[in-house]
Amino acid sequence: MPDDNVRKPDIVFGDEEPKKEDVKELSNDVSDEASVPATKKKSNFRLSLKMALWIVFMVMVLTITLLFCFHPGFHIRNIEITGNSKISREEILKIIDIHQDDHLISHVGGSWKSILTMHYGALEEELMEKNPYVRDVKIVPSFPGNVYITITERKKIAYAAIPDGYAILADDGAVLEICQGDVPEGIPEIRGLPIRSAQIGKKLDMTSQEGYEISITILGAILSADSLQRAEDDTFDFLSHVVCIRYCENMTAFIDILVPNYPTTITVKVGSMKTISDNMNWLRYAIVSGYFQEKTGDLLDMTGNHFILR
Numbered sequence: 001m002p003d004d005n006v007r008k009p010d011i012v013f014g015d016e017e018p019k020k021e022d023v024k025e026l027s028n029d030v031s032d033e034a035s036v037p038a039t040k041k042k043s044n045f046r047l048s049l050k051m052a053l054w055i056v057f058m059v060m061v062l063t064i065t066l067l068f069c070f071h072p073g074f075h076i077r078n079i080e081i082t083g084n085s086k087i088s089r090e091e092i093l094k095i096i097d098i099h100q101d102d103h104l105i106s107h108v109g110g111s112w113k114s115i116l117t118m119h120y121g122a123l124e125e126e127l128m129e130k131n132p133y134v135r136d137v138k139i140v141p142s143f144p145g146n147v148y149i150t151i152t153e154r155k156k157i158a159y160a161a162i163p164d165g166y167a168i169l170a171d172d173g174a175v176l177e178i179c180q181g182d183v184p185e186g187i188p189e190i191r192g193l194p195i196r197s198a199q200i201g202k203k204l205d206m207t208s209q210e211g212y213e214i215s216i217t218i219l220g221a222i223l224s225a226d227s228l229q230r231a232e233d234d235t236f237d238f239l240s241h242v243v244c245i246r247y248c249e250n251m252t253a254f255i256d257i258l259v260p261n262y263p264t265t266i267t268v269k270v271g272s273m274k275t276i277s278d279n280m281n282w283l284r285y286a287i288v289s290g291y292f293q294e295k296t297g298d299l300l301d302m303t304g305n306h307f308i309l310r
Contacts, residue, residue, distance in 0.1 A: 075103055076141075076147055080148050082150055096123040118141060124138065129201070156176050161191075190245050219245065222280050226239065236284070241257055253270045261293060271303040
């Protein structure tokens, strides 16, 4: 007797289609087998592409590095210095120690700002520190092979007596030189300052700054009058004819001036600092135009609305 539990074989007659479940299983098996080698090929291709790109990148980096290190345009060939008159080219180069064939980037440094702007910041600071005549300096490399050095110098405008000689002063108050013996020529003396000490490159150490500030204001007005009124045929140097500026208490100051072709030194009592520029312009014009040639007296009072020589 046949066993009902035995599975009978599936019999397909003629063109009878297979069951959907069987077709699906067969399709999945074929797909899995076919996908394995395709995935491997794709992975190998990606690895090869990454390796090729990496090699190209490294070759580019090496090429740029070699060009950067050995290309003549990245080495100093020309050093151009402008703005210097008190300090020589040789002294500048000796202080900052720059030479031809140095790499353009080798001296870049200092503050982050100097590095980002490609300045020789550390050398700029060194030059200003070692030479007081240098007020400001910019040292900038430029491809190919150039270094541009732009100097802004201080100008000596006066001197003041100190215990061990004379301190020559700049327009911003810095001490440019300390000298002994004969007094400096061509610049006036500032008297009446309570000076305690002087150090080259630094401002005077004083118990009070009032007298110095007033004196510097007067000298600035004198320099301004020279620059505004000097014509092509006008060679009069106002500053060199000022003997001294004397500061007294209560905001009072006097100027001693040597007027050409005048028998005595004229002492000027200075007026308000608010009108000092206009007053010095008038005084320079009066000297150049011969105003004092027909006058007598040795004290010019400029404290009022009308100037009086007596």
